[in-house]
Amino acid sequence: MRPIKAVLRRSALGHNIGVVRRHAPHSRIWAVVKADAYGHGLTRMLPVLAAPSPAGPDGLALLELDAAIRLRESGVTKPILMLEGFFTADEIELYSRHRFTSVIHSLQQIAMLEASTIAAPIDVHLKLNTGMNRLGLVTRDAIPALARLRACGKAGVITLMTHFADADGPGGVAEQHARLNDVLAQAGKRSGMSAQLPLSLANSAAILRYPETHADWVRPGIMLYGCTPFADEPEFSAAHFGLEPVMTLKSEIIAVQDLAPGDRVGYGGTYTARKAMRIGIIACGYADGYPRHAPGTNQHGTPVLVGGRRTRTVGRVSMDMIYADLTPVPDAGVGTPVTLWGEGLSADEVADAAGTVSYELLCALTPRVAVEVLE
Ligand SMILES: *Cc1c(COP(=O)(O)O)cnc(C)c1O
DSSP states (O other): OEEEEEEEEEHHHHHHHOOOHHSSSEEEEEEOHHHHHHHTTHHHHHHHHTOTTTTTTSEEEEEOOHHHHHHHHEEEOEEEEEOOOOOSSHHHHHHHHHHHHEEEOHHHHHHHHHOOOSOEEEEEEEEESSSSOOSSSSSGGHHHHHHHHHHHHHHEEEEEEEEOTTTTTTSHHHHHHHHHHHHHHHHHTTTTTTTTOOOEOOOOHHHHHGGGGGEEEEEOOOGGGGGOOOOOOOOOOOOTTTOOOOEEEEEEEEEEEETTTTTTGGGGGOEESSSSEEEEEOOGGGGGGGTTOOOSSSSSOEEEEEEEEEEEEEEOOOSSSSEEEEETTTOOTOOEEEEEEBBOOHHHHHHHTTOOOOOHEEEEETTTSSEEEEE
């Protein structure tokens, strides 16, 4: 077996749920588990995800219908929120049967629900576009949409929802939050329409930075997996918030090369040795999910731990291998353990070096990487 493996620590997920609870003590938690729990494997994380609240989350949010049905088949009884809702009218029956809560983000979905013949109403998160311009009804459609949902008798509990575009950046949430509050004020004028309208607004960044957005349901994703949403702000690292990485991607050095000054490394020879040096060849490449754009030039490397010590990559990432400068680890050789990201080296730092976000690294892990699950 190639020595690469992803080690997943379930207790870290449990710990990070606790961090969410400490930040938003009065909110219920939708654990966002789309994309197979951000690449960790929904089934592998299930013992923590299905644990009763408060140790486990209050509900699970995703958008893949097959995965949601499998959750019900494996005995999950907590609420399940479908983040993009139903795509076609025939899915509504499944939502009703499996008690899925549907995001409703368009007038087309409302028309489909009105026309459906479901026996039991489905709970709904009515999604408003308050400025992100991705999914959601424009705010002027909100009140008529609410009225239609109430009137059709096919919506159970109706929660209002929005999503922030820049909770992790300089734009913040104020403008979007104000637009949402306008809708609530209008609903309040219509014979107490806003009464009994729970709210769900906050992703990880808003949970950590904007307590005024916590409301009834928070929707943490990336922080559950132990990464920070504030990739551009080193002072707001995952460690700063006490988040623990769930995934550690590990491998080993499988070969060593001694370079003379002027020797070049890898495809395209993008790194040139300036002095005599040793490099370690690591069994991990882009076919394992390591980002091909992680730099390894003379100017910029990507951090990597070899034998527990920090060094940097040199050369271009190939399909199955990368190279590490062994100068800071002179005793390293074939078999020395390597951490690509996780415990001791946050995926946030590796992502930052590679010009992406930790979300992408975690989701990109490929099926050929062996997985070991620890409690
Ligand atoms: C993915 C997603 C989240 C979670 O976002 P994080 O930044 O990972 O916390 C929350 N809400 C919606 C609608 C999402 O699509």
